[in-house]
Amino acid sequence: MTPTRLSEVWPDLERVARAEGVLxxxxxxxxxxxxxLFAEWLARGGHASMHYxxxxxxxxxxxxxxxxxxRSVVSILVPYAGERPAAPPGALSHHIARYALGDDYxxxxxxxxxxxxxxxxxxxTWRYVDTGPLSDRAYAAQAGLGWIGKNGMLIDEQHGSYVFIGTLLTALEHDVEAATVADRCGACTRCLDACxxxxxxxxxxxxxxxxxxxxxxxxxxxxxAFVAERLEGNAFGCDVCQEACPWNHAPADAHPAFAPREAYRATPVTDLFRFAQADFSALFAKSAIKRAKLAGMQRNIESL
Incomplete structure (x- = not known):
């Protein structure tokens, strides 16, 4: 018999979560x-050229x-590497955001x-990962998985914000109680000050x-020009606001798929200047870094 309420299948979902390394x-x-708030942000052009x-x-x-x-939304958090791996000076791994050190989330x-x-x-059901018209962070916060911090990141009280969010809409009636998570940012402005x-x-x-x-x-x-002069070594993404956040003092162990790639530690960032498209595609296969494209990465590195 097909279930009609989320509570009927919740134990099964919890088993999947444990088996798949969901935090x-x-x-x-x-x-x-x-x-x-999102509509107001769009109205004042806060999204820049992200017209989608x-x-x-x-x-x-x-x-x-x-x-x-x-009728309901299931949200999951999966941790990525909160610690940057040791690497030689000038290694590519020093210049890309932590979330991109492993496989494409x-x-x-x-x-x-x-x-x-x-x-x-x-x-x-309908699933999406940071690609749908709905907000993964909003639903995760409403599900009691954390609060949205002053830097716009979802913050888990135990492990901070080094997490990915997955979202699943379902036709099941929502009858699973969500924990109430208080906003714990308080008067802290470390992320704003650090940007x-x-x-x-x-x-x-x-x-x-x-x-x-x-x-x-x-x-x-x-x-x-204003941004180019202030990249602070970032060639892909930026972790400055997360590094400044005191809630990131004890990140969870990364899911195995997000373990930092050895190739990024072994490749000097300046090597990308001599890359052909085939080299770029090979190094960043199954990586979120593909989104920036070779020309974009070379442009960014020129400003480091």
Whole structure:
């Protein structure tokens, strides 16, 4: 008999979570409590050239119109490397964000979410990893997996923000109680103070145009001069605000798929200047770094 309520299958989902190295598992309703803030951020152009974020903004505000069958959202947290591996000076691993030191999280979490779907055989679902029109962080926070910090990151009280989020919409009625997680940022402003480009705004949003992660990954064309002068060694992404966060003092052990790659420790970052496309594709196979493209990485390294 096909289940109708999330509580009926929750023990099965917990077993999948343990087997797949999931750090946290939670659930929430389908409505996004942060949608209004997101709409305001879009209206003032905080998303810079990431027009895809505005394309489906109405879905985030009214998710039931796009997914009328959805009744609950299952969220998972999977940890990546919180510690950067020792490496020779100038190694590529010093210049890329921690989340990109291992395999592409989109692919890894997609495989994990498929296991959850298999445990919900016969139940209509839709999975996504940082690619859908809905907010993974908002749902994870509503599921009691953490709070959204002043740097916009989801923060787990025990292990901090070095985590990936996977999201699964289901047709099951939401009847699993979520833990209440208080906002623990308090008066702390370490992330705002540490940001080299002042991209973190007081309302817990970002000025994407000045964000180093946006500039080195999403932006196409020449880097903004203000940002280029303040990369602080970042060729792909940026961890400065997370490094400054006191909640990241005890990160969880990384999921095996996100163990830092030895090739990144062994490759001097300047080697990318002589790379052909085939070299780039080989080094970054199954890596999130592919998104920046070879020309983008070379552009970024020129400004280091």
């Amino acid at each position: 946290r598992l939670g659930a929430s309703g389908i409505d996004d409590e942060h949608a209004a 974020l505005a394309k489906n903004a109405d879905v985030r505000e009214r998710p039931r119109e796009r997914y009328p069958w959805a 989109h692919e890894v979490l997609d495989r994990i979410l498929r296991k959850f779907e298999a445990a919900l055989d016969g139940v209509k 080299p480009t002042n991209a973190i705004l007081p309302d817990r949003t970002l000025d994407s145009a000045h964000c180093i992660s946006y500039a080195t990954i999403e932006h196409r064309g020449a880097l903004d």
